Amino acid sequence: MSETKADQAKVYQQDTKLTHTGNHPDAYHGFVNPPVVHASTVLYPDYDTMKNRKQKYTYGTRGTPTTDALCEVIDEMEGSAGTVLVPSGLAAITIPLLAFVKSGDHILVLDSCYGPTREFCDDVLVRMGVDVEYYDPLIGAGIAELLKDNTSVVFTESPGSNTFEVQDIPAICKAAHERNAIVMIDNTWATPLYFKSLDYGVDISIHALTKYPAGHSDLVLGSVSANERCWKQLHRHHGIMGCCASPDDTYLTLRGIRSMGVRIREHEKNAIEMAKWLEDHPAIASVLHPALPSHPQHEIWKRDFKGSTGLFGFTLKTDDMEKAARFYDALELIGRGYSWAGYESLAVLVNLSDRKIAKGTGDGILVRLNVGLEDPADLKADITQALRAGGFTN
């Protein structure tokens, strides 16, 4: 039996799939990339086709060849049944929660979630009459004790935002599924290159495409990918909510994702070099990086992840916020700004005041560092001079 194109695709390695999936030059006169389709109206040949939605594309909010190309790549990387695109990473969190949670439900959210996830839960979901409970990200199989008959969703994120706890995702999924709850993950840090969450039991995988897939600090976009169990409901809700992605940002992300493999490996290498250097630095109390053997969940990370990316934390040896701010304000090359995974390094002085359980290492003031694509020697020099300006060294 001769091999079909789809059969051949299965034997390709990950980088090859990342490079080629979603491109259909035969459909566009040989052009390698798909067109950027700007669309509201799609025309139908007759009433029957229109009434019964008998054609692939029906309206601008319901997908175009451009969004399909990006969704195809993400599905291939995630191993998902389907993917929807939304206007931001935050919308990639709020849309699936709204699709799967109803009034009267109980949901479990890790305490070290991305800050705006908590704001959405505490505001919108609580107003809807949802019982939102935050759990210790390190709970693992112990989550069984928190699951109730009305628990509909367990929300995970690994590593946790800012404090970088690596969660035992298989153990959490097993316990959640025994009680018929679904598991969502904010998988932004690892990308599907380094953590194939659906293979570990997760039902819904969320990405801020703003980060490594786009990779250039010039757009916001999100994706939500579901397994067979959840795809139909997610897809239906995405249509109902009208929360679709812009064609240009979708195209730029498709352009970015083609080079994501090489970019991530460089971010990874630079970040590990910076983390090791900081770990040995006398002004630094601790480094929170899952790929370092000193990380408390290093073994879980090694078991489940294929690599690490460019974002990690370190704590300054001080409890004096003004001293920490002097260090921070003295940074010249490393920018002060939110978001991460772009080509340029950024630092944030982390505020953990909304945390109930996951309060970090407890010693020193926490800095989150996004390591970009600069030469690490220049980043070290910048941190060295800023530590001196902050009074941490002579």
Ligand SMILES: *Cc1c(COP(=O)(O)O)cnc(C)c1O
């Ligand atoms: C940045 C980020 C988001 C939100 O993405 P936006 O596109 O900025 O809305 C969600 N989750 C995590 C973990 C993030 O770092």
